[in-house]
Amino acid sequence: MHLLTLLVQVAVVLVAARAVGLVFRRFHQPQVVGEMVAGILLGPSLLGWVAPGLSAWIFPPESLGSLGVLSQVGLILFMFLVGLEFDTRLLRGHGHTAVVTSHVSIVVPFFLGAALALFLYPRLSDSSVGFTGFALFMGAAMSVTAFPVLARILTERNLMRTRVGAVTIACAAVDDVTAWSILAVVVAVVRAGSAEVPLWLTLAGTAVYVGLMLTVGRRVLGWLGSFARNRGRVTQDLLAAVLLFLLASAWTTEWLGIHALFGAFLLGAVMPRDHALVHGLTEKLEDVTVVFFLPLFFAYTGLRTRIGLVDGTEMWLYFGLVMLVAVAGKFGGSTLAARASGLGWREAGALGVLMNTRGLMELVILTIGLELGVISPALFAMMVLMALATTFMTTPLLELIYPSRLIRREAVGAADGPEAHTTLVSISLPSSGPGLVRTAAALSPASRERRIYALHLDRVAEQRLVEIPPERGPEREAALIPALDAAEAAGFEVRPLSFASRAPARDILEVAHEKGAELVVMGWHKPVIGRGILGGTVHEVMRTARAEVAVYLERHPRAWRRVLVLYHGGLHDRAAVEMGRRIARREGVEVDVLRVEGSEAGRETGPEPGWAALAADGVGPRTVSADFPEDAAVEEARRGYDLVVVGASGAWGLELSAFGPGGARLARETGASLLIVRGFAPAEVARLRREEKVEEAGAA
DSSP states (O other): OHHHHHHHHHHHHHHHHHHHHHHHHHTTOOHHHHHHHHHHHTSTTTHHHHOHHHHHHHSOGGGHHHHHHHHHHHHHHHHHHHHHHOOGGGGTTOHHHHHHHHHHHHHHHHHHHHHHHHHHHHHHOOTTSOHHHHHHHHHHHHHOOOHHHHHHHHHHTTOTTSHHHHHHHHHHHHHHHHHHHHHHHHHHHHHTTTOSSOHHHHHHHHHHHHHHIIIIIHHHHHHHHHHHHHHTSOOHHHHHHHHHHHHHHHHHHHHHTSOHHHHHHHHHHHSOOOHHHHHHHHHHHHHHIIIIIHHHHHHHHHHTOOGGGSOHHHHHHHHHHHHHHHHIIIIIHHHHHHHHTTOOHHHHHHHHHHHTOOHHHHHHHHHHHHHHTSSOHHHHHHHHHHHHHHHHTHHHHHHHHSOHHHHHHHHHOOOOOTTEEEEEEEOOSGGGHHHHHHHHHHTSOTTSEEEEEEEEEEEOOSOOOOOOOTTOOGGGOTTTHHHHHHHHHHTOOEEEEEEEESOHHHHHHHHHHHHTOSEEEEEOOSOSTTSOTTSHHHHHHHHHOSSEEEEEEOSOOSOOSEEEEEEOSSHHHHHHHHHHHHHHTSTTOEEEEEEEEOOGGGSOOSOOOOHHHHHHTTOOEEEEEOSSHHHHHHHHHTTTOSEEEEESSGGGTOOOOSSOOSOOHHHHSOOSEEEEEEOOOHHHHHHHHHHHHHHHHHHO
16 A cells, blocks of 8 residues: 555655746746745645645655655755766866855854854753754754755856856855765764764765775776767666666765765766766756656655744744844855955845855755754754745845846847947757848848847756856857858858847847847747747737847748749838848849739838839839739749748738737748748837737737
């Protein structure tokens, strides 16, 4: 029956973790914070309080041993991945600021935690726990920073390439190593009275083991890196060998009396930093650890967390004191140290907020303390609440101190001047980049200097233990390399931009505004049949951009030889004709303009384009009459054209819609590439916004 119960428990935990995690992501919190909260909700603090019968059926006390073992296996894998992410290259190049801040962000919280122990020991502990072990543990628990969660926040907030991000990640790496070293000493001291291995052997054996891992072990593991590099991947045999090393290292440190998790972390830290090995191991182990094992650990922690123990004014005052010491030590100490070492107050405050993130690393340390009996269940509950609160406050405080707009402005830079025609090209897939930058170059007016920016946005979707790319810049962003290579081969310059994004449409619009773009070029990559070309992100950009927008649907990679421009009337068709004029100036390109006239009721109004100027470029419009302009356009487009340029208007079945039309006939029924143009006028943008509100109200 225990197996059946365990299967039910795992299913309930996974559903709760994903559901609550998704809710927290909606509030711009790392998903792991929601998963931590889900674990608390499944324990006696909520489920056991609201539905004690259901809680007893799902989590009977006699079955929790199996759940605990699974969570410990998950923690071993997790700590190995944390050690694998630790890279000494993070510490290079940050000089005095990183050194000072990292030391202060450990020393100040440690001593404040130890001082707090003087007050809490007689009130929340007893004589079965030595004061020395209690004080050392409180100091270590206050010193830790959640390295994986912090790396995730830095990536999402586009801080990884800023000075603040670089210094923060270096300090967090040092903090983690130091905190775990202190914790190893704490565990050895606490276990000394009851362990089979005497304290002197624990300390000496640990020193010898660490020395062997840093010398002989690193050399042996280097062979694994060479093997992965030669094979180009991590094979199943190689993965099995690494897991055996992991189990052996965890067993050794557990036998020495300093906990198995320390051995897992140490093995990850000394693994060779060969890209093929690190990337392969992370890819194979990360998802199952994050999605399966960590939620089990959070649930197991939640089952042992009784927030009801923090009862009464006195206990909540103790919790307030714990929060005050935690924030003052980490946030206050890190901020003042960073300011004293050269950072401005805004940057120093952002660094302090980030270093105050404790996350699941705090839960790991607290779990060890509870298992050892160093802290009582009541203090455990207070510290768990502190870990959740300090992690949850990171994102809103960071937005207050260092707003996203300032970070984005720093990453993107200001406009380079009004004298050049600036085009922003949004590139999602590497394969679409060459076609989009060539299109941008073709649509730049010949009379002005050309400036093109290629933007790639990394979508923030999943909670992962992020592998931090060393000094990766936008010019080395994989999605932009084909576009940059194509531009270089064609003899024009493209400037790369890249950062993470939760709202791609919003960020495209803001980058276009910051750079003073007059044209935004986007691509369409999904199947046309049954999908709206002008829906989703494309729709949002077209609806709001204070610039012309061109959406390019590439059906073939060949150069344009015959181009068809369609005109029925109105702002967008006039913009399409202007784009046709620019293309017509390219050598070897033949441009035809088809002017479709229909009934006055179906025709858009507005001034006619400059037909004389068009004729001067060798392009004369041909006029046809049709009751249904879209039919005439499809018929003409089938006559061997490479590209069809058309305005985003109802005449061609291309109305802008919040929900997207069912797919344009011009794309479905012809083999030509399609360039859909939305002209820009402030009044037109305002009209589109009003129409969308009416459409959304009707859909509701």
